[in-house]
Amino acid sequence: MSTLASSLRPFTKNPISHKKPNIPAFSTTIPSSSYPINSNASLSFIAPLEAILFDIDGTLCDSDPLHYYAFRDMLQEIGFNDGSPIDEEFFINNISGKHNEELCRVLLPDWEFEKAMKFMVDKEVLFRRLAAEQLEPISGLNNVCKWVEDLGLKRAAVTNAPRANAELLISMLKLQDFFEVIVLAEECARPKPFPDPYLKALNALNVSPNHTFVFEDSVSGIKAANAAGMPAVGMATRNPEQMLLVAGASLVIKDYNDPKLWENLQKMVHQKSSL
Template sequence: AAAGRRRSLPSPQSLRAILFDVDGTLCDSDPVHYQAFRDMLQEVGFQGGAPITREYFCGHISGKHNRDIGLLLFPDWDEAKRSKFFDDKEAYFRGLAAKDLKALPGLHKLCKWIKEKGLRRAAVSNAPKENVEFMISQVGLEGFFETVILGSDCARAKPFPDPYLKALDHFGITADNAFVFEDSPSGIKAGVAAGMAVVGLTTGNPEAALREAGATFLAKNYDDPAIWAALE
């Protein structure tokens, strides 16, 4: 997306909903996923047992749906074997994450603002249901989201727009009434393809890749003045 064509955030008058990705967006979970994938892939002898690099993780795994990651990493495995690998990996991830997963700075302040403004809110994630519920609970946002849309509940997961279109449909609004917080190129592409402005959070992925995917602007976390300037 050329910079000139990036959508700006809806005006305060037309803003009716804010949609959030979960992994890396509500909390800085990417380093934990990287560790879980690195350990588990070494265990199954992926790349001859050489650990995957951070670059490989960002380029091929981060933000993508497990179904798509499985086809990429294990094209020769059957569905049951791939499924078992991801069940084990996610359980390992939750064990690691339970110790130190925290909300991104400013998240609770923003959520309070969203409630005060009476805006609709949804979590839209490619992660498995157990992970999504676990992370929402870890960051203390149980009951905050009115709906949770999973990639696996849609015909196509992110980077396709289907999960975000489903959220807009759920609220009965158009892309001009909402915007998205995302942290991965895959998620940003999905939000942009659904016609929305997307704020890219720089929690784990290279800034150039987030811009390239079409982010309206980038922010470090929810305390970033750029976010508040755009909202107010």
């Protein structure tokens, strides 16, 4: 099987090349209603709060559907799964949150590594083309960013995404001046779920993990945050609530407008002022 060309010509007849995917239609098939969100969780133990670290994909913006569409169509193009398109459950369980080098082993174990990485690079090109047309921030993101700035908290973006993706998404969200530090897993010894990217962010900001928490939407990201000594607020943007809680999320929210989040933020501010 030949290496995919860098050109996107093989996808010119693909529906996603001509119209925007219906993002709201992307939904998990994994049941989560039987596993309630822990609404009593509290983050007040980390007060006084010094910093907040943010993942990018699925945490700042609802980008997982675009990754799913790109992987679905490109994997089908090469005959993966006998040519049957992957479904959302497969994407959530096997792809979401993983670094591209790991995905080479998961999805294309029989390919030479260079060829598999070329496939991943082409997939990211398609993803960026889709993202440039329709990316939207997670609801309430601007309010949280303003709250962080008003309090003078330190902040960093920490991602497994390649540099081109991270720069595009942060630029489209107009957060270039918001983040003091951007940590790329590809520039660390190990990506998430290892703690290396988050430990690098803590070191760069010169803050303690005892007074910092993380916003994450994936299992690998939550495990990385916990391994670095920090609690994680799970963003149930697309991944099931149960999955995030089992991974170790201290609290799971639907978006940045969730009352549970603001209750916790206000408690931390009140506790800081009382110290």
